[in-house]
Amino acid sequence: MNMQILFPLILTILFSLIHSLAYTRIVKHLHIKPSTRTLLKYLLIANMIAVLGYLSSRYFFSPPKFIYFIFSLSIGFGFILLMAIILYELLHFLQRIAPFKEEKRIFFKRTTDLGFLTLGSAYIGAGVLEGAKEPIINRIDIPQNRFGGKQYRIVQISDMHVGGLIERDFVAKSVETINALNADLIAITGDLTDAHIDTLKDAISELRHLKSRYGTYYIVGNHEYFHSVGDTIAYLKTIGIHVLENSSMKIDDFYIAGVYDLFGYRSNTFVPDITKAMAGIPTNAPTLLLAHQPKYIEYLEGFTPSLILSGHTHGGQVWPFGYLVSLAQPYLKGLHSLGNNRHIYVNSGIGFWGPPMRLGSHAEITCITWS
Structure with a gap:
């Protein structure tokens, strides 16, 4: 198969799997408001669309530079989601086995979920800032x-x-x-x-x-x-x-x-x-x-x-x-x-x-x- 077809096809399958797991293994288990969960769901969908835009623009069309920048960031977000899935599985396990009463367990889960989202946002921001630096x-x-x-x-x-x-x-x-x-x-x-x-x-x-x-x-x-x-x-x-x-x-x-x-x-x-x-x-x-x-x-x-x-x-x-x-x-x-x-x-x-x-x-x- 031609590499211009095979490479983006492999990445499309990989990122589709990552985004699907990010929703089913992270977003659905977060102790957050339903409206926030819905927002995260649509953000995942938007990022996957941007991934497809990135792959398409690499081979088939040239979008404006700002749009391409957003498309490019989606690839980074996708790989970060992969790491987040692994980390959250461990965090979810700790939340389930924590030796707390139910009330404290809920507080512990809410706190760790908030920390997880905050840490992820800081991680992304630091990566973008470092990437903008001169060699x-x-x-x-x-x-x-x-x-x-x-x-x-x-x-x-x-x-x-x-x-x-x-x-x-x-x-x-x-x-x-x-x-x-x-x-x-x-x-x-x-x-x-x-x-x-x-x-x-x-x-x-x-x-x-x-x-x-x-x-x-x-x-x-x-x-x-x-x-x-x-x-x-x-x-x-x-x-x-x-x-x-x-x-x-x-x-x-x-x-x-x-x-x-x-x-x-x-x-x-x-x-x-x-x-x-x-x-x-x-x-x-x-x-x-x-x-x-x-x-x-x-x-x-x-x-x-x-x-x-x-x-x-x-x-x-x-x-x-x-x-x-x-x-x-x-x-x-x-x-x-x-x-x-x-x-x-x-x-x-x-x-x-x-x-x-x-x-x-x-x-x-x-x-x-x-x-």
């Missing part, structure tokens, strides 16, 4: 003693997800911030786009203004596969970006290599090939590998790049969903040792996917000093 600049030192005292400044961005709420102004401002860091090399580790490139050229064209000593290097992420990955690659090449397609090249004292994303195995196109990417690189040469998903360390087939730069995880984006991400990925964010003076850095993303929300993670631009 931070994360300065990381990686001393591997590979260049005889010489060092390289690498600026990494990942997961910009241009499209929808992330437009030309955001890209232009990001370029200005990156250029101020005076990088030797700029690495873009996938999920740059979240729509077909034909609709994003005005925004993506801002990347032609990136400045660094050795240029800008890019690999695809999984989201590019949803919107004609080949077209995206072709356009980026026209604006002076080096696209690494299971390929490598020598840059001064080190090699840089890049692979297609692991999603290529599912789509059976643009399939990652580490052997091809590392071909011609001397065994002990300092090597920088760009691989969108940190999970790619499980596919190295014996190759030992000195430094791997990844993204994909968004640092979990909204707590506590990082724990779910960690079930699929070996690292959530930050710098990690791979042993034998080797490292991987997982960027938390400069943008966001779905809701414009973050909690427990920061949008970032990483400035790495590699020596």
Whole structure:
């Protein structure tokens, strides 16, 4: 089945189930006025309609930006509802077994229900406020003693997800911030786009203004596969970006290599090939590998790049969903040792996917000093 049909279909089924359970397992059991329960019911229906609007606007039409913002928030609310269902089941259990007389039990339930709704509202508000903040600049030192005292400044961005709420102004401002860091090399580790490139050229064209000593290097992420990955690659090449397609090249004292994303195995196109990417690189040469998903360390087939730069995880984006991400990925964010003076850095993303929300993670631009 075409991914443009399968992906939104899966999400529609998932969010329909979540909203249904939110009503039957939470709203129907809250100790609140009937009018309030009815209001919450209609809010759930409205949020589900907004979810459908979000999925439709991703693939079929472009609503005004404010409407799209509301649609996007509905995705975040949906995931928060999933967490709320789990939490309320535990709370409901405690309410039922509390060793109180009936009058006190009712008071306890009314109080805990109110606290539950208040906490949920604060959680949503904090996530929206954090999501509106500017990306931070994360300065990381990686001393591997590979260049005889010489060092390289690498600026990494990942997961910009241009499209929808992330437009030309955001890209232009990001370029200005990156250029101020005076990088030797700029690495873009996938999920740059979240729509077909034909609709994003005005925004993506801002990347032609990136400045660094050795240029800008890019690999695809999984989201590019949803919107004609080949077209995206072709356009980026026209604006002076080096696209690494299971390929490598020598840059001064080190090699840089890049692979297609692991999603290529599912789509059976643009399939990652580490052997091809590392071909011609001397065994002990300092090597920088760009691989969108940190999970790619499980596919190295014996190759030992000195430094791997990844993204994909968004640092979990909204707590506590990082724990779910960690079930699929070996690292959530930050710098990690791979042993034998080797490292991987997982960027938390400069943008966001779905809701414009973050909690427990920061949008970032990483400035790495590699020596």
